[in-house]
Amino acid sequence: ETGVTQTPRHLVMGMTNKKSLKCEQHLGHNAMYWYKQSAKKPLELMFVYNFKEQTENNSVPSRFSPECPNSSHLFLHLHTLQPEDSALYLCASSFRQGPKTLSYEQYFGPGTRLTVT
Amino acid sequence: AQSVAQPEDQVNVAEGNPLTVKCTYSVSGNPYLFWYVQYPNRGLQFLLKYITGDNLVKGSYGFEAEFNKSQTSFHLKKPSALVSDSALYFCAVRDMNRDDKIIFGKGTRLHILP
Numbered sequence: 001e002t003g004v005t006q007t008p009r010h011l012v013m014g015m016t017n018k019k020s021l022k023c024e025q026h027l028g029h030n031a032m033y034w035y036k037q038s039a040k041k042p043l044e045l046m047f048v049y050n051f052k053e054q055t056e057n058n059s060v061p062s063r064f065s066p067e068c069p070n071s072s073h074l075f076l077h078l079h080t081l082q083p084e085d086s087a088l089y090l091c092a093s094s095f096r097q098g099p100k101t102l103s104y105e106q107y108f109g110p111g112t113r114l115t116v117t
Numbered sequence: 118a119q120s121v122a123q124p125e126d127q128v129n130v131a132e133g134n135p136l137t138v139k140c141t142y143s144v145s146g147n148p149y150l151f152w153y154v155q156y157p158n159r160g161l162q163f164l165l166k167y168i169t170g171d172n173l174v175k176g177s178y179g180f181e182a183e184f185n186k187s188q189t190s191f192h193l194k195k196p197s198a199l200v201s202d203s204a205l206y207f208c209a210v211r212d213m214n215r216d217d218k219i220i221f222g223k224g225t226r227l228h229i230l231p
Contacts, residue, residue, distance in 0.1 A: 108153075108163075113158075
């Protein structure tokens with residue numbers, strides 16, 4: 001899984017902690033995504049970045065804050081989370097030929113398993 | 118609104134038998150369809166896609182999918198199942214109104230019995 005990497009793979013944090021998830025893609029892609037995968041629920045798109053610009057915020061609570069410093073790196077900053085935020089957080093990337101064109105299929109990282117206590 | 122349905126939560130198949138994982142979709146306009154697989158404690162892996170052209174699409178690990186426009190289906194198939202094919206499979210469709218949003222089905226767990 002050298003295409004899209006995520007760190008850490010596992011994270012346990014208290015409700016008052018601040019932590020960050022990191023994603024890095026080595027595929028030359030220019031669009032990056034955060035998804036939340038909870039048990040028995042469909043995959044939820046959280047944020048989309050195209051050419052480093054945020055183009056989608058899918059009604060995500062402000063306790064989740066994304067950052068995309070360049071087209072290869074994506075962060076998800078976490079603070080004052082709730083126990084229901086415990087889930088697998090997946091990063092994905094894809095390629096699009098231009099800002100107004102469709103992007104191709106997405107490639108996923110292995111995920112960060114987050115547990116909020 | 119675009120949507121995708123996977124009617125089976127779980128599919129059990131004996132090793133060596135053909136397998137089918139079902140998917141139906143609803144879109145306005147032409148569909149862009151995908152299949153992904155997820156192994157335990159891993160992210161989703163892209164298997165194959167249909168955009169246009171031949172209705173039978175070949176993908177990774179010997180999988181293929183058949184696009185059927187009249188039935189709005191995109192079933193995943195493999196002629197001979199392996200135990201290692203046991204995983205969670207997701208069908209997905211691109212939302213053409215929001216071009217970077219891919220809508221995923223809820224997933225079908227495939228068990229290949231030795």
